[in-house]
Amino acid sequence: MEIPIPHYPPYSSKYNPIGHxxxxxxxxxxxxxxxxxxxxxxxxxxxxxxxxxxxxxxxxLYNTYQTGQKVALDFKSNLKIVFDEFLRQWNYTPKPQLQVISSTILRYR
Structure with a gap:
């Protein structure tokens, strides 16, 4: 699943119209x-x-989240990250690579 991740730079709420x-x-x-x-x-x-x-x-959110969870060793190395045009260093989308395991089973990495 592709999930865009936007960040506002530290001390720069001027980029956040909702905050203003x-x-x-x-x-x-x-x-x-x-x-x-x-x-x-x-x-x-x-x-x-x-x-x-x-x-x-x-x-x-009242959930307690478990810490210390590790991802698969090759997860980060196989993850393509596409940076946005606006504030590239703060906005990006990780795109998992589709891997063919067999002719009938597809799995996202």
């Missing part, structure tokens, strides 16, 4: 509040809107 759109509204909602729980923050974020009617959608 919502940051002042979120900041004004947070003034003087004490965050007692994650649910409090989620509820607060859900009330943020802009003058044009944009609303913020929040999702809190």
């Amino acid at each position: 759109c919502f940051f002042p509204h979120i900041s004004s909602l947070c003034q003087g509040l004490i965050f007692e729980s994650v649910q409090t923050v989620e509820d607060l974020m859900a009330t943020a809107t802009t003058r044009t009617g944009l609303k913020l959608l929040t999702t809190i």
Whole structure:
């Protein structure tokens, strides 16, 4: 599966139009509040809107992810990475290579 991976360079939120759109509204909602729980923050974020009617959608991930998982040794060496035209060093798409195992079975690497 191809999944584009965009990154914003450190300290450069100017490239993030969504952050600029919502940051002042979120900041004004947070003034003087004490965050007692994650649910409090989620509820607060859900009330943020802009003058044009944009609303913020929040999702809190409570999953615990296992660390230390290793990929197959040849996975990285067989993975083609295509860099985007805009901010090449920060935006790219890994493209797995299709490998023929037999005449009837195909597997992605």
